Amino acid sequence: MTFLAIVLVFAVTTSTYSASIQQDLVRESTVEKVMKRGILKVGMSTFVPWAMKDKKGDLIGFEIDVATRLAEDMGVKVEFIPTKWSGIIPALLTGKFDVIIGGMGIRPDRNLKVNFSIPYDYTGMSILAHKELAAGFDSLEDFNHPDVSIAARIGTTAAAAAKKFMPRAKLRLFDDESQAVQEILNGRVHAVIASAPLPAFQAIKYPDRLFLPLDANFTKEPIGFAVKKSDVDTLNYFNNWIRVVEAEGWLKEREHYWFGTKDWQGLIK
Amino acid sequence: MRRKRGITTLDVAVIVLILTGLAYLVYRTTVVIHYHWNWSVIPQYMFRYDDERGRWVINLLMQGFITTIKLSLWTTLLAVILGTVMGFFRISTSLFKRLTARSYVELIRNVPPLVLIFIFYFFLSDQIMTALGVEDFILSLSERTQKILAFFMASPGQLSAFLSAVITLVLYEGAYMTEIIRAGIQSIEKGQWEASSASGLSWWQQMRFVILPQATRRILPPIAGQLISTIKDSAIVSVVSVQELTFQGLELMSATYLTFEVWITITVLYFILTFSCSLGIRRLELSLHIEGTSFKASW
Numbered sequence: 001m002t003f004l005a006i007v008l009v010f011a012v013t014t015s016t017y018s019a020s021i022q023q024d025l026v027r028e029s030t031v032e033k034v035m036k037r038g039i040l041k042v043g044m045s046t047f048v049p050w051a052m053k054d055k056k057g058d059l060i061g062f063e064i065d066v067a068t069r070l071a072e073d074m075g076v077k078v079e080f081i082p083t084k085w086s087g088i089i090p091a092l093l094t095g096k097f098d099v100i101i102g103g104m105g106i107r108p109d110r111n112l113k114v115n116f117s118i119p120y121d122y123t124g125m126s127i128l129a130h131k132e133l134a135a136g137f138d139s140l141e142d143f144n145h146p147d148v149s150i151a152a153r154i155g156t157t158a159a160a161a162a163k164k165f166m167p168r169a170k171l172r173l174f175d176d177e178s179q180a181v182q183e184i185l186n187g188r189v190h191a192v193i194a195s196a197p198l199p200a201f202q203a204i205k206y207p208d209r210l211f212l213p214l215d216a217n218f219t220k221e222p223i224g225f226a227v228k229k230s231d232v233d234t235l236n237y238f239n240n241w242i243r244v245v246e247a248e249g250w251l252k253e254r255e256h257y258w259f260g261t262k263d264w265q266g267l268i269k
Numbered sequence: 270m271r272r273k274r275g276i277t278t279l280d281v282a283v284i285v286l287i288l289t290g291l292a293y294l295v296y297r298t299t300v301v302i303h304y305h306w307n308w309s310v311i312p313q314y315m316f317r318y319d320d321e322r323g324r325w326v327i328n329l330l331m332q333g334f335i336t337t338i339k340l341s342l343w344t345t346l347l348a349v350i351l352g353t354v355m356g357f358f359r360i361s362t363s364l365f366k367r368l369t370a371r372s373y374v375e376l377i378r379n380v381p382p383l384v385l386i387f388i389f390y391f392f393l394s395d396q397i398m399t400a401l402g403v404e405d406f407i408l409s410l411s412e413r414t415q416k417i418l419a420f421f422m423a424s425p426g427q428l429s430a431f432l433s434a435v436i437t438l439v440l441y442e443g444a445y446m447t448e449i450i451r452a453g454i455q456s457i458e459k460g461q462w463e464a465s466s467a468s469g470l471s472w473w474q475q476m477r478f479v480i481l482p483q484a485t486r487r488i489l490p491p492i493a494g495q496l497i498s499t500i501k502d503s504a505i506v507s508v509v510s511v512q513e514l515t516f517q518g519l520e521l522m523s524a525t526y527l528t529f530e531v532w533i534t535i536t537v538l539y540f541i542l543t544f545s546c547s548l549g550i551r552r553l554e555l556s557l558h559i560e561g562t563s564f565k566a567s568w
Contacts (some may be wrong), residue, residue, distance in 0.1 A: 037408065038408075039408075039426075041426075046520050046523035046524055047523075048523070048524060052523065052524035053329060053520055053521065053524050055313055055314075055317065055328075056317065056319075056328070057314075057317075057328045057329045057332065079426045081426070081430075081510065082510055082512070082516075082520060083510045084508060084509075084510060087391075087508070087509070087510075090391050091391075091510075094391050094392075094395045095395055095399075096395075096430075175519070176519070176522070176523040177523065178522045178523050178525075178526045178528060179522075179528070181526060182526070182528045185302060185303070185304070186302045187302060208303070209303065268524055268525060269310050269525060
């Protein structure tokens, strides 16, 4: 490539050279590739209610709605690639899919490896505590104690929040939330940290054993699409798509359906 | 030797002990950790009635079950081919071939399969699949060919992941196949080689008419046994998101939170698969044994 570039510089004028770079950039942008292929490949991972399989084995959830609408607006088919959360960024970088639409929190350290779109949603961390083990706990400080163990999903912002806000507590990491929730139900950890609304749903499901020690979420995190670095064309498209659907009120409406109601519960069990 | 019949005191004691253990587990889960058993939702994840098409179709768990079978069959088939080539290399007179085969076997057998999978998935598979143009090739196929491919392997979207999983498993299982085939050939008595050589047969003729027919009978049962190992080992490719049984189980668990029910179901499904294979292998061994005796008797 470099050799070709040098030859080009010598052979033609500077203006045509920069024009060819521009063409290359356009040709190599993810959006162009998607349009050519006719399929948008989306990397995601199961997070209730962001993305999950329903009774029919089809994917449903907030992220699924967002990605489906995005592909529809681009005029291409959507294809979901369920991927383990711990390996989702390497999978994006090695080209297993075009974009991560999976409730990924925009975090500075992640941003060093991937580029994020503008936020299309906000989430926050919430604590789910065990009624007997964590009886009387009502502040973050109560959990920041060496005798307290806390469970979270590996590689998530929940795990990062636990390290930041409760550095003295013992942190136990699991592959997904259901294992973390099973751990608290078994009474082996005092609390589970996860993105809202999961803790609230679980507290409603097991009122005799679990409760929410804090009234509100203790963090607020922007959620964005993650794409490979240095792809201005794709970022520009995604950013403006988000602005458009946000202005329409469509994002708010979908968010309310998945996070504000429990109408969808009948679809999964 | 006569077999003892009837139940002894020891048998009763063992049965009582096992039942107490089971009862304690059930007690722990239901009373101590208050597990809400909910078995009623599991069957619909295996088979469900499709209203649109008006017939029963397979769901998540069964799709995973079938993917596991396809994965294992392809792996065993290709691993036998790779193992045969490498097995011949292992006993070759050429130092280079022996070194190649030995390095391959030792390298694979001394690396954890999980590490191998990660290296392959994140590093090699992307380079190989792009270089071969697998993706463009699949998309260029007609709908019918895609359907046939989906039946024997995986749907177009998952084919690339399926293929890299098969390649990794083939490399891994191939090392064991190599040793099975090498051992099978080397187990044939030296006299057979000497006698056939004295009859004026070339090396290839010796292999073809004397050694291999006998070696095959010894090789087949361990190869079939390796199929069972492959079925079990195939669970590790769930970490690279190949949608086989374990992966579907993990997905279902994340969606429904029915940890115990899902894992018990998965265990039973794997057991049905491997146990029926091992019954089949016993049959195979018996029939080979009988065939072997009649073969000798005819001499």
